[in-house]
Amino acid sequence: MVISRFQRLRQYLRPHWRLAAGGILALLLVNGIGVYIPLLLRSGIDELQQTFSFGRVTFYAGWIFALASVMWGMRILSRIWLFGVGRLVEFDLKQRIFSHLLMMEPAYFAENTVGDLISRATSDVDNIRRLLGFAVLSLANTIFAYTLTLPVMLSIDVRLTVVAIAIYPLMFFLVHLFSDRLRNQQLQVQQRTSDLSDLIQEDISGIALIKIYAQEENERQAFAERNQNLLKANLALARTRTTLFPLLGGLASISLLVLLALGAGEIASGRISIGDFLAMLLYVERLVFPTALLGFTITAYQRGEVSIDRVEYILAEQPKIDDAPDAIHLPRSEVQGWLCADHLSYTYPGAVRPALDGVSFKIQPGETVAIVGPIGSGKSTLANALPRLLDIAPGQVYLDGYDITQIRLRDLRGAIAYVPQESFLFSTTIKNNIRYGDPKAEQDEVEASAKQSQIHPEILNFPQQYKTIVGERGITLSGGQRQRTALARALLIDAPVLILDDALSSVDNQTATEILTNLREGTQRKTVLFITHQLSAAALSDRILVMDGGRIVQAGHHAELLSQPGLYQTLWEQQKLEEILQ
Numbered sequence: 417m418v419i420s421r422f423q424r425l426r427q428y429l430r431p432h433w434r435l436a437a438g439g440i441l442a443l444l445l446v447n448g449i450g451v452y453i454p455l456l457l458r459s460g461i462d463e464l465q466q467t468f469s470f471g472r473v474t475f476y477a478g479w480i481f482a483l484a485s486v487m488w489g490m491r492i493l494s495r496i497w498l499f500g501v502g503r504l505v506e507f508d509l510k511q512r513i514f515s516h517l518l519m520m521e522p523a524y525f526a527e528n529t530v531g532d533l534i535s536r537a538t539s540d541v542d543n544i545r546r547l548l549g550f551a552v553l554s555l556a557n558t559i560f561a562y563t564l565t566l567p568v569m570l571s572i573d574v575r576l577t578v579v580a581i582a583i584y585p586l587m588f589f590l591v592h593l594f595s596d597r598l599r600n601q602q603l604q605v606q607q608r609t610s611d612l613s614d615l616i617q618e619d620i621s622g623i624a625l626i627k628i629y630a631q632e633e634n635e636r637q638a639f640a641e642r643n644q645n646l647l648k649a650n651l652a653l654a655r656t657r658t659t660l661f662p663l664l665g666g667l668a669s670i671s672l673l674v675l676l677a678l679g680a681g682e683i684a685s686g687r688i689s690i691g692d693f694l695a696m697l698l699y700v701e702r703l704v705f706p707t708a709l710l711g712f713t714i715t716a717y718q719r720g721e722v723s724i725d726r727v728e729y730i731l732a733e734q735p736k737i738d739d740a741p742d743a744i745h746l747p748r749s750e751v752q753g754w755l756c757a758d759h760l761s762y763t764y765p766g767a768v769r770p771a772l773d774g775v776s777f778k779i780q781p782g783e784t785v786a787i788v789g790p791i792g793s794g795k796s797t798l799a800n801a802l803p804r805l806l807d808i809a810p811g812q813v814y815l816d817g818y819d820i821t822q823i824r825l826r827d828l829r830g831a832i833a834y835v836p837q838e839s840f841l842f843s844t845t846i847k848n849n850i851r852y853g854d855p856k857a858e859q860d861e862v863e864a865s866a867k868q869s870q871i872h873p874e875i876l877n878f879p880q881q882y883k884t885i886v887g888e889r890g891i892t893l894s895g896g897q898r899q900r901t902a903l904a905r906a907l908l909i910d911a912p913v914l915i916l917d918d919a920l921s922s923v924d925n926q927t928a929t930e931i932l933t934n935l936r937e938g939t940q941r942k943t944v945l946f947i948t949h950q951l952s953a954a955a956l957s958d959r960i961l962v963m964d965g966g967r968i969v970q971a972g973h974h975a976e977l978l979s980q981p982g983l984y985q986t987l988w989e990q991q992k993l994e995e996i997l998q
């Protein structure tokens with residue numbers, strides 16, 4: 417069922433309806449008092465014209481002051497509440513979008529650009545906030561202002577009322593017209609600002625390159641050009657703004673002028689009193705602002721509608737990899753580490769050839785298996801398929817005899833520690849990076865896994881040791897240090913299955929061999945699957961699977977594979993030759 421945007425708005429508002437209702441009630445009160453004050457003034461003036469007394473002046477002034485105070489208090493409350501509702505909805509939506517994005521599989525982020533997702537989660541959510549705060553407030557305000565004020569004005573003098581408000585539709589269309597222009601110019605300013613920040617960001621990251629190629633002057637010119645565009649956009653926006661508001665003021669003055677001209681005649685003929693006339697002037701004044709705002713409100717509403725669609729589009733996207741309806745619970749402590757692939761095939765969306773083509777193997781708990789093969793032979797695809805980072809079909813991979821698509825995702829991923837090719841570190845301390853999978857882990861556990869991955873002595877040399885911050889806000893680690901930190905993170909969670917995808921490629925051969933030997937000989941032997949281009953490291957494993965073109969073309973021990981002609985022998989000879997040539 418397609419839910420209309422209006423229903424969406426109601427959905428967003430539902431959790432905060434009390435606050436929204438409070439804000440709208442406060443607005444009603446503001447408008448009620450706003451209509452009553454001119455009436456009180458009218459009575460005061462008409463009465464004081466007959467018999468003047470200071471007592472009565474004080475009485476009226478006191479009343480008007482008290483009512484105006486309540487009115488302004490209520491106005492403030494209505495703004496706090498209604499804008500607050502907008503902010504709360506903004507908060508809810510951001511939470512929902514972020515949680516939703518966390519559920520999506522990595523392939524989703526390859527299809528949708530980060531820039532677009534960020535813009536939906538920020539600018540579009542901001543438009544919805546404006547729609548719910550500003551648009552609701554001004555729409556309610558305009559409705560109340562008109563429905564309460566017009567009848568009173570008409571009861572005073574129909575002719576004057578019609579003449580006075582005749583100019584309002586013009587005012588409304590003027591604002592509406594301008595607000596479209598304002599919106600486009602505002603977008604231009606935003607676009608130009610982001611063009612400028614993109615250039616600053618790129619130039620700062622590539623500063624070394626700019627210097628090596630002596631391109632400072634060209635970059636300065638490129639910057640001047642973008643800065644000039646931003647200036648133009650800002651000036652155009654300023655021009656529109658400075659034209660609109662005086663124009664509105666002018667129209668409002670014309671309306672007052674007409675009222676004055678006609679009103680004088682009405683007073684002279686005795687059809688209305690001076691008090692009536694004064695009340696009329698105040699009412700006309702009261703309607704100027706809501707009328708002008710209505711034009712902006714319509715634009716805010718249109719913008720908000722587009723944004724609702726853009727945000728809902730993200731939220732409607734369902735994750736392709738999710739728990740099966742009756743997924744099996746498999747606690748990490750109960751997993752032994754049997755892995756089995758049965759004609760596993762996978763083709764990337766849009767690709768012609770399968771990246772995995774009928775891969776079958778059986779791996780026992782505690783076995784260390786190396787996966788080798790030329791570039792693009794499907795090794796990483798296999799590594800990604802096991803923890804279901806790829807959307808593989810059921811009945812192809814089994815962990816401890818259970819089809820992995822039937823195991824709860826949390827449990828499956830909890831049982832498999834995976835170190836991907838790119839070792840990503842968060843911009844926080846080394847310690848927090850290592851205990852990412854178990855944030856409550858103590859220092860000694862963190863150190864134990866750092867020792868296993870042979871990074872401990874280097875961490876002790878960092879300025880604040882384990883408290884040293886890495887990444888953008890801290891120190892930069894070398895490729896090998898990053899890889900060993902990522903390995904320590906995987907070892908800390910002590911999962912029964914460990915997958916290393918070329919995870920020691922930047923670590924020297926000797927250290928890599930030591931790490932792998934320790935892993936094999938450690939007391940808690942895990943099922944280890946390690947993808948590598950370093951065949952000397954693969955030679956240490958219990959078994960080697962050789963992949964080519966998405967298939968396993970050879971399997972066996974190092975000595976066995978080396979003794980028979982085939983891909984492994986070729987790869988080994990190539991590597992030996994490279995070592996000699998180096």
Ligand SMILES: Nc1ncnc2c1ncn2[C@@H]1O[C@H](COP(=O)(O)OP(=O)(O)OP(=O)(O)O)[C@@H](O)[C@H]1O
Nearest residue numbers: 764765767771789790791792793794795796797798
């Ligand atoms: N996201 C993707 N979309 C489409 N094709 C992909 C994608 N990722 C990998 N491929 C293709 O799938 C095939 C197998 O790639 P994979 O990364 O598994 O190879 P690999 O053996 O790990 O290579 P390397 O040794 O370079 O890491 C390649 O032909 C590659 O181009």
